[in-house]
Amino acid sequence: MSYSFCLEVSGDFACFTRPEMKVERVSYDVITPSAARAVFEAILWKPAIRWHIRRIEVLKPIRWMSLRRNEVASVIPAGAVKSAMKQGKGHLGLYIEEDRQQRAGLFLRDVRYRLYADFELLSPDSDNTTVKFAEMFKRRASKGQCFNQPYLGTREFSCAFRLVDSDEPIEKPQELIGKRELGWMLYDIDFSDIENPTPRFFQATLQDGVLIVPAGDSEEIRG
Amino acid sequence: MILQALYDYYQRKAQDPESALAPAGFEYKEIPFILELREDGSLNQIEDTRFIENKKKRAKAERVTQGVKKTSGVAANLLWDNAEYVLGVDTKGKPERVKEQQAAFLEKIRALDLADKDKGINAVIQFLEQLDHSVLAQQPLWEEITKTNPNLTFRLQGQPYLVCQSRLVQNALSNSANDESAKATCLITGETAEIERLHPAIKGVWGAQTAGANIISFNLDAFTSYGKSQSFNAPVSKEAAFAYTTALNHLLGKDSNQRMQVGDASTVFWASKEDALEDSFAAIWGASPAKDDPDRNTSAVKAVYEAVEKYGRKPAVGEETIFYILGLAPNAARISIRFWHVATVREVSQRIVEHFKLLEIDRSERDPEFLPLWLLLRAIALLGKTENVPPNLAGEVMRSILDGRPYPETLLSSAIRRIRAEQQVTYARAALIKAYLNRLTSTENLTVSLDIENPNQGYRLGRLFAVLEKIQEEANHGLNATIRDRYYGAASATPVTVFSTLMKLKNHHLSKMDNKGRVNNLEKLLGEIISEIQDFPSHLSLKDQGRFAIGYYHQRQDFFKKRNKTEPMTTANSVTTTDNQGDTE
Numbered sequence: 001m002s003y004s005f006c007l008e009v010s011g012d013f014a015c016f017t018r019p020e021m022k023v024e025r026v027s028y029d030v031i032t033p034s035a036a037r038a039v040f041e042a043i044l045w046k047p048a049i050r051w052h053i054r055r056i057e058v059l060k061p062i063r064w065m066s067l068r069r070n071e072v073a074s075v076i077p078a079g080a081v082k083s084a085m086k087q088g089k090g091h092l093g094l095y096i097e098e099d100r101q102q103r104a105g106l107f108l109r110d111v112r113y114r115l116y117a118d119f120e121l122l123s124p125d126s127d128n129t130t131v132k133f134a135e136m137f138k139r140r141a142s143k144g145q146c147f148n149q150p151y152l153g154t155r156e157f158s159c160a161f162r163l164v165d166s167d168e169p170i171e172k173p174q175e176l177i178g179k180r181e182l183g184w185m186l187y188d189i190d191f192s193d194i195e196n197p198t199p200r201f202f203q204a205t206l207q208d209g210v211l212i213v214p215a216g217d218s219e220e221i222r223g
Numbered sequence: 224m225i226l227q228a229l230y231d232y233y234q235r236k237a238q239d240p241e242s243a244l245a246p247a248g249f250e251y252k253e254i255p256f257i258l259e260l261r262e263d264g265s266l267n268q269i270e271d272t273r274f275i276e277n278k279k280k281r282a283k284a285e286r287v288t289q290g291v292k293k294t295s296g297v298a299a300n301l302l303w304d305n306a307e308y309v310l311g312v313d314t315k316g317k318p319e320r321v322k323e324q325q326a327a328f329l330e331k332i333r334a335l336d337l338a339d340k341d342k343g344i345n346a347v348i349q350f351l352e353q354l355d356h357s358v359l360a361q362q363p364l365w366e367e368i369t370k371t372n373p374n375l376t377f378r379l380q381g382q383p384y385l386v387c388q389s390r391l392v393q394n395a396l397s398n399s400a401n402d403e404s405a406k407a408t409c410l411i412t413g414e415t416a417e418i419e420r421l422h423p424a425i426k427g428v429w430g431a432q433t434a435g436a437n438i439i440s441f442n443l444d445a446f447t448s449y450g451k452s453q454s455f456n457a458p459v460s461k462e463a464a465f466a467y468t469t470a471l472n473h474l475l476g477k478d479s480n481q482r483m484q485v486g487d488a489s490t491v492f493w494a495s496k497e498d499a500l501e502d503s504f505a506a507i508w509g510a511s512p513a514k515d516d517p518d519r520n521t522s523a524v525k526a527v528y529e530a531v532e533k534y535g536r537k538p539a540v541g542e543e544t545i546f547y548i549l550g551l552a553p554n555a556a557r558i559s560i561r562f563w564h565v566a567t568v569r570e571v572s573q574r575i576v577e578h579f580k581l582l583e584i585d586r587s588e589r590d591p592e593f594l595p596l597w598l599l600l601r602a603i604a605l606l607g608k609t610e611n612v613p614p615n616l617a618g619e620v621m622r623s624i625l626d627g628r629p630y631p632e633t634l635l636s637s638a639i640r641r642i643r644a645e646q647q648v649t650y651a652r653a654a655l656i657k658a659y660l661n662r663l664t665s666t667e668n669l670t671v672s673l674d675i676e677n678p679n680q681g682y683r684l685g686r687l688f689a690v691l692e693k694i695q696e697e698a699n700h701g702l703n704a705t706i707r708d709r710y711y712g713a714a715s716a717t718p719v720t721v722f723s724t725l726m727k728l729k730n731h732h733l734s735k736m737d738n739k740g741r742v743n744n745l746e747k748l749l750g751e752i753i754s755e756i757q758d759f760p761s762h763l764s765l766k767d768q769g770r771f772a773i774g775y776y777h778q779r780q781d782f783f784k785k786r787n788k789t790e791p792m793t794t795a796n797s798v799t800t801t802d803n804q805g806d807t808e
Binding site: 018019020021022023024026028029063064066068071072073074075101102103104105106182183184186189196197198199200201203222223 | 224225226227407408410411412413415438439440441442443444445446448449450456457458459552554555557558559560561562563615618622626
């Protein structure tokens with residue numbers, strides 16, 4: 001028996017960065033399945049379970065804002081870390097004030113979504129039962145507990161969440177009525193080949209503000 | 224979304240034989256000189272393709288093989304390049320490097336391996352092998368070529384097309400693209416295809432490097448993820464990368480009428496299907512004041528008005544045609560997206576009409592009927608200069624127009640700041656404030672011309688101030704400075720501090736006037752305005768300062784109206800009658 005949960009998340013800003021425009025950031029129009037998964041995982045994640053996003057409902061019209069921010073330009077080289085480990089001393093610091101890049105971003109503002117998901121039990125045994133994790137999630141989510149603050153795409157855009165009964169009525173903005181093609185959207189990163197993680201994409205369509213996410217093993221997911 | 228739409232645009236345009244979009248493997252490039260060769264590889268003549276446009280020489284754009292990405296290293300284009308590569312002319316005093324460049328150029332042509340099949344290629348190779356500068360130096364254009372290092376390409380004598388345009392070259396290029404390397408899912412088309420490592424540059428974004436910049440680029444370590452290099456961070460197939468860059472370069476091109484400058488953002492727009500809005504959109508915002516047709520802006524807006532009025536909210540032709548607007552701004556060798564708007568043609572047209580209706584306000588005959596965007600923005604900038612418009616503001620204004628949402632707050636505050644600094648309520652500023660306030664709250668109803676019913680304190684005080692100024696002007700003809708120059712700022716922000724002084728001054732002015740009938744009328748008008756003002760408030764909020772400006776502007780325009788109609792203002796009532804006429808027009 002599988003349990004389905006619905007979380008309502010909202011935040012002032014969000015950025016679900018598109019891979020093709022991740023330097024001068026541009027967000028996807030709506031939350032991506034992987035970002036939604038991260039919200040569920042922030043509330044409950046155990047090695048025994050894997051979350052699957054099924055459906056995303058958009059409750060606020062899609063609004064944009066552009067902003068420039070300072071971000072860092074380099075990464076700490078792995079070689080420097082290795083040599084520091086070997087020698088027992090070294091310099092690992094990276095001073096953001098000295099190594100800045102100004103980057104522009106096109107972000108979403110004032111967002112609210114309903115995320116529908118269920119989880120899969122990877123290794124069911126007497127200790128790991130579906131009911132156990134379902135109850136844990138329900139208890140934690142309804143109390144507002146989380147391992148880390150859930151966020152909308154990037155960590156600086158944290159969000160509020162609440163557990164929703166799936167029959168709770170929703171009001172949809174008039175603007176979202178109709179069909180919108182959002183193009184190819186990132187589904188998730190496939191880590192099965194740890195040397196070369198590959199992104200997986202699916203054709204996202206927003207019908208009256210609802211995005212149906214295909215199952216992870218379906219043909220609609222490519223990559 | 225953005226790239227998909229550009230990709231679709233390329234597909235649409237590529238179907239159209241009239242369009243100037245290059246096929247895969249080619250691009251359009253301005254080539255000033257063409258070397259015409261005989262079959263034996265000797266030079267026949269150097270053809271000058273340039274023509275005069277706007278008093279400047281411009282070269283004809285030719286379809287040539289797609290240029291490679293130039294970096295500091297030596298990288299030759301196929302069959303065309305600058306004089307250093309083609310002829311080995313040393314323009315920068317680096318003979319070693321030029322030798323290398325020329326060798327690379329020749330090697331690239333040899334690598335095609337078409338010399339025995341294509342006469343043109345054969346001639347080019349022969350020409351390059353026996354290159355003799357002393358022969359070339361006899362050419363009349365030689366001096367110019369050595370000085371300016373222009374782009375050059377070849378043509379075989381008697382052939383109508385360039386050497387690089389021959390069918391054999393074209394075939395060779397399309398076949399060479401199929402080597403199996405990194406394959407992945409393209410995030411534009413969704414097909415599994417070969418991934419482009421470095422995308423072609425995008426040129427023509429105002430303020431970006433002239434060599435072009437990129438939307439998709441990962442030029443620093445911090446931008447990459449999962450150990451991937453360059454564009455493998457964002458898998459885009461070679462075909463799609465070519466298509467979207469070609470489409471975007473076409474839209475941004477010099478001759479494109481689908482681009483305009485919105486503040487610092489180079490803006491392009493296109494529709495998913497052929498649509499009239501594509502052609503008129505730039506003119507609506509007054510982007511290109513064409514010399515031959517000064518009314519283009521007005522007529523373009525009128526056309527949109529008509530279209531909207533005709534169809535209203537009913538389904539119209541092209542209703543489902545999607546209109547895309549993309550604003551690009553440069554940032555550190557990359558291009559950032561300033562704004563991106565997608566809506567149907569009908570929605571966009573309606574928003575445009577709404578915007579211009581909000582701006583509508585009394586004006587003099589000289590002023591343009593529809594205010595172009597740049598005029599609006601200049602009106603709130605220091606010294607009226609475009610470069611003093613805050614960089615992000617133009618894009619924000621554009622966005623709020625297209626979204627049909629309140630204008631940015633900076634618009635009101637800067638308009639009021641400029642008015643106070645210059646003591647000038649201009650047409651553009653008044654229109655802007657009216658539009659801002661009317662859109663901000665649905666209950667606000669600032670009218671096009673004088674509204675004597677408007678009870679708002681700010682509005683009334685603005686009117687009062689205009690009348691006081693008028694009295695002063697009529698009492699002392701030919702004044703250089705009026706009370707406006709000294710008191711406007713204080714009157715609009717802290718009325719209580721100045722209005723008592725002004726009211727006293729007014730009595731002096733009225734006593735100086737000879738025409739007693741006129742004095743009577745003005746006093747009546749004053750009384751009518753003041754009747755709604757209980758007390759001079761100690762200060763006015765920013766919005767009320769805006770209404771003050773509108774009241775002042777309306778009242779002042781109203782005085783001008785009388786003068787135009789040479790109809791003497793007799794009583795305060797006459798104001799009512801003319802106003803009503805204005806409404807019914």
